[in-house]
Amino acid sequence: xxxxxxYPATRKSGQVDDYHGTLVPxxxxxLEDDRSAETAAWVESQNRVTFDxxxxxxYREALRRRMTTLVDYPxxxxxxxxxxxxxxxxxxxxxNQPVYYLQRGEGGPAEVLLDPNALSPDGTTRVAGLTFDRxxxxxxxxxxxxxxxxxxxxxxxxxxxxxxxxxIDWVKVSAIAWHGDGFYYSRYPVPGEGxxxxxxxxxxxxxxxxxxxxxxxxxxxxxxxxxxxQRFHILGTTEDxxxxxxxxxxxxxxxxxxxxxxxxxxxxxxxxxxxxxxFDDQLTVLDADGDxxxxxxxxxxxxxxxxxxxxxxxxxxxxTTVIPERDEPLEAVSxxxxxxxxxxxxxxxxxxxxxxxxxxxxxxxxxxxxGTALGFDGEREATHVYYTFTSFTAPATVYxxxxxxxxxxxxxxxxxxxxxxxxxxxxxxxxxTDGTRVPAFIVAKKGLVLDGSNxxxxxxxxxxxxxxxxxFSALRVAFLEQGGVYVxxxxxxxxxxxxxxxxxxxxxxxxxxxDDFIAVAEWLIANGYTSSNRLAxxxxxxxxxxxxxxxxQRPELARVALPAVGVMDMLRFHTxxxxxxxxxxxxxxxxxxxxxxxxxxxxxHNLREGVAYPATLITTADHDDRVVPxxxxxxxxxxxxxxxxxxxxxxxIETKSGHGSSSLSKQIDETADVFAFVFANLEVTxxxxx
Numbered sequence: 305x306x307x308x309x310x311y312p313a314t315r316k317s318g319q320v321d322d323y324h325g326t327l328v329p330x331x332x333x334x335l336e337d338d339r340s341a342e343t344a345a346w347v348e349s350q351n352r353v354t355f356d357x358x359x360x361x362x363y364r365e366a367l368r369r370r371m372t373t374l375v376d377y378p379x380x381x382x383x384x385x386x387x388x389x390x391x392x393x394x395x396x397x398x399x400n401q402p403v404y405y406l407q408r409g410e411g412g413p414a415e416v417l418l419d420p421n422a423l424s425p426d427g428t429t430r431v432a433g434l435t436f437d438r439x440x441x442x443x444x445x446x447x448x449x450x451x452x453x454x455x456x457x458x459x460x461x462x463x464x465x466x467x468x469x470x471x472i473d474w475v476k477v478s479a480i481a482w483h484g485d486g487f488y489y490s491r492y493p494v495p496g497e498g499x500x501x502x503x504x505x506x507x508x509x510x511x512x513x514x515x516x517x518x519x520x521x522x523x524x525x526x527x528x529x530x531x532x533x534q535r536f537h538i539l540g541t542t543e544d545x546x547x548x549x550x551x552x553x554x555x556x557x558x559x560x561x562x563x564x565x566x567x568x569x570x571x572x573x574x575x576x577x578x579x580x581x582x583f584d585d586q587l588t589v590l591d592a593d594g595d596x597x598x599x600x601x602x603x604x605x606x607x608x609x610x611x612x613x614x615x616x617x618x619x620x621x622x623x624t625t626v627i628p629e630r631d632e633p634l635e636a637v638s639x640x641x642x643x644x645x646x647x648x649x650x651x652x653x654x655x656x657x658x659x660x661x662x663x664x665x666x667x668x669x670x671x672x673x674x675g676t677a678l679g680f681d682g683e684r685e686a687t688h689v690y691y692t693f694t695s696f697t698a699p700a701t702v703y704x705x706x707x708x709x710x711x712x713x714x715x716x717x718x719x720x721x722x723x724x725x726x727x728x729x730x731x732x733x734x735x736x737t738d739g740t741r742v743p744a745f746i747v748a749k750k751g752l753v754l755d756g757s758n759x760x761x762x763x764x765x766x767x768x769x770x771x772x773x774x775x776f777s778a779l780r781v782a783f784l785e786q787g788g789v790y791v792x793x794x795x796x797x798x799x800x801x802x803x804x805x806x807x808x809x810x811x812x813x814x815x816x817x818x819d820d821f822i823a824v825a826e827w828l829i830a831n832g833y834t835s836s837n838r839l840a841x842x843x844x845x846x847x848x849x850x851x852x853x854x855x856x857q858r859p860e861l862a863r864v865a866l867p868a869v870g871v872m873d874m875l876r877f878h879t880x881x882x883x884x885x886x887x888x889x890x891x892x893x894x895x896x897x898x899x900x901x902x903x904x905x906x907x908x909h910n911l912r913e914g915v916a917y918p919a920t921l922i923t924t925a926d927h928d929d930r931v932v933p934x935x936x937x938x939x940x941x942x943x944x945x946x947x948x949x950x951x952x953x954x955x956x957i958e959t960k961s962g963h964g965s966s967s968l969s970k971q972i973d974e975t976a977d978v979f980a981f982v983f984a985n986l987e988v989t990x991x992x993x994x
Contacts, residue, residue, distance in 0.1 A: 387440030400427025451962020640682030754832030766795030852907025874906035916949030
């Protein structure tokens, strides 16, 4: 028998807060200061216990080696075409970051344009948001370091492949919107003296314009609203660069929609004019069509529709419907070749429908199967576009779509170092506590025996209108090939069935999300897939909150709990960095009614003394400036204090990483540790052929 773990002692303070007459202790408040020497020492001591424990698992290294083999295959993104160029991201197999290649047309040689792996010695510098200017002369892109959400914008000259001296700092929640020889972007002010990127309040989001060849100090302030410091301001330009479109959200005030301002850039000196001033509905401009805008909205359509709006006469009475609402939620709309390619979800799998800009239905596309399709973007003159298709058993494969005929063909096939057809996927619909049908995907080896003994990993999210469609993971195969069952639950709070499904898991209705997850777990047990002693539950971010809530409400439900980068302190989440952004989904403890339901399920505040909790591996990272690691630190300290029983309750704190692994090598290491912990505590001994 393994001797009981000795957890580091964690100092407790006498901190008590008064929430509307309710006194709530917060003895681990000091762990919120992630820059203090005391917190650093606590992190080091916790990691020592965790990694010493993981080192005792005899197959941990073999599992990591197997995962390295599984993910070692070439993969590529769908190309983006701009003028004569094709831009594509490729990973030869084990590169920490994908490398970006540029080629002239489909037949031209692909040349390395940008290799993020060369930007840092440990491979934790990432590149995103690559955006061509209208004439395809320049490419702007965003760089982030060590997993941080803070980004820096840089620019390449495509004719010479040389980096321009232009560098833009303090960028977050931003587009890159070209106009002429420069671009618009969004940023925050430089933090005050004594503050750093991690401690910034993330307030006063501003829109600026940068002219190429100048310094950031010369940039022109375009828009900000210091009286509403917690609003986001994101500016885009239409493909023809005629309109600047400013989307403003007010999520810190609990509003889940956005206002929309438009400026006609064809008229020098013009100003922004309101198209929509409320914050309860979502409006996303897709493209300009002459003097009008094509807009995706859920206004009057919970499953979304596309409308035409004339900025000169923006009143809702003047809107005309281009694509009407359907029974299935409209997830996204791409534009290419004068067409609108609408992507719908039908029971959480993709459907694609092509319309002309006037709304004429052209065709429904025949996709490669039941799974997830992404992409379809192109220029107004495009004759074809590219997209990727994936499922739980099919890797992301690039297809080329002929817009004139609607036919698709494989553009870039994928060769895997294993056979995904040894696994199969089943979709089930589980009745929740109130009778709601909750979809769930079950992935396992063919011929699975339903005897209740299968090690099972149940994953969920349930929030922020985010859908969990089928997606491929080579790393997950290391679990499946050992007889594991992977289950992905599509809970209320997500976007799988439109805005009504989302709202059914928000704010005061958040308990529906937990009930849905519990219902799926109990269904798996009742139908012989697994048992409580062979069940692990997993989720990240809002899904980490989900796992924490399930642990406190039903500690006996699962043997293993894996909360990753979770929102664990529901009374103070809005006080950290950009956490106020989540008030639209959660509510806020500043409001007496919201405090009541937040306090009722907050994972940190509902751990009970003397309870035997599941074997728990909490994961977080030192550079997570979205869900700050203090959530996980405080939860771990309280869990180790309250827990009674032989199950280990540990926290693994990654360095130079953020809200998700900052490199492939870190992802492999963390996933191997998580799966080793799962196997060890579900009492499964994996076998590898090496």
